[in-house]
Amino acid sequence: MPDTARLPNNLVDAIRHFSDPDVATGFVAALRWPDGPVCPRCEGTDHSYLTTRRVWKCKACKKQFSVKVGTIFEDSPLGLDKWLPAVWLIANSKNGISSHELGRALGVTQKSAWFMLHRIRLAMQTRTFEQLGGEVEVDETFIGGKARNMSARARRRKISGTGAKDKSAVLGMIERGGEVRAEVVPNVRRGTLQSRVRESVEPGSAVYTDALRSYSGLDTDYAHKVVDHAERYVDGRVHTNYMENFWAQLKRGLNGTYISVQPFHLFRYLDERVFTFNLRERDDYGRFTAVLGAVAGRRLTHPQLTGRA
Numbered sequence: 001m002p003d004t005a006r007l008p009n010n011l012v013d014a015i016r017h018f019s020d021p022d023v024a025t026g027f028v029a030a031l032r033w034p035d036g037p038v039c040p041r042c043e044g045t046d047h048s049y050l051t052t053r054r055v056w057k058c059k060a061c062k063k064q065f066s067v068k069v070g071t072i073f074e075d076s077p078l079g080l081d082k083w084l085p086a087v088w089l090i091a092n093s094k095n096g097i098s099s100h101e102l103g104r105a106l107g108v109t110q111k112s113a114w115f116m117l118h119r120i121r122l123a124m125q126t127r128t129f130e131q132l133g134g135e136v137e138v139d140e141t142f143i144g145g146k147a148r149n150m151s152a153r154a155r156r157r158k159i160s161g162t163g164a165k166d167k168s169a170v171l172g173m174i175e176r177g178g179e180v181r182a183e184v185v186p187n188v189r190r191g192t193l194q195s196r197v198r199e200s201v202e203p204g205s206a207v208y209t210d211a212l213r214s215y216s217g218l219d220t221d222y223a224h225k226v227v228d229h230a231e232r233y234v235d236g237r238v239h240t241n242y243m244e245n246f247w248a249q250l251k252r253g254l255n256g257t258y259i260s261v262q263p264f265h266l267f268r269y270l271d272e273r274v275f276t277f278n279l280r281e282r283d284d285y286g287r288f289t290a291v292l293g294a295v296a297g298r299r300l301t302h303p304q305l306t307g308r309a
């Protein structure tokens, strides 16, 4: 296990701490394999460690494996001395960090930084299927289509028809005092929204939405109340303010940090904001280890990322 006496608690510490490749490898290995390294190929636990190359040699299948195999770090030419500070930065940035900023901070190209960001976001993806309950606010929003941030060519291409087609619909749900979920949805029609709500929210919960007609009918499974702005004073609990705060934070990040987000990648930015929001009570080290604990079993190749897979 990592030596708890000298764990980093800020970015500068983390950079210094993980600049030692043995420390970095040991740290990731301890998080990934709390009971000792396991061969990713045959799950063998009997192995020898090749100190100079920082790889394990499995005694069962005779293959060698590094701590990066089978994780978001696999096949990356960048060392953990770059990856771990990158994870630290992204896990602890409320509004996100651009690939330009990250590239400069780490001394890697913007292109490499962009790829790193997306791989780290993959680790940040919510993996729980636990339903929300109690009082749940449900709200939809539209994201994208910021013409002022586009090149002239992109602007001509996108702002041709209705203008709405380059906007993405996003559905969000938040349990008061609990977690938020947010996902890109193909539209905001009744069938689309209600099936997502029924999957994500325990029957019998109180559900608060705006007056969008797509939500009508939720009262068969929920104590559904509609926010009526004219009659807000009637019941102070019926509002979607927490969800609106989340949207504001999301949009602040998208507009301020990221010059333009293609709709294709929007869900990854959502994953990042949902992650930092849901772990808002933890400290920086806690968020950092939460991401690192989720790097295994996930891979994102360049063709997958660019949609050519």
Ligand SMILES: [Zn+2]
Binding pocket: 039, 040, 041, 042, 043, 044, 058, 059, 060, 061, 062, 063
């Ligand atoms: Zn093996």
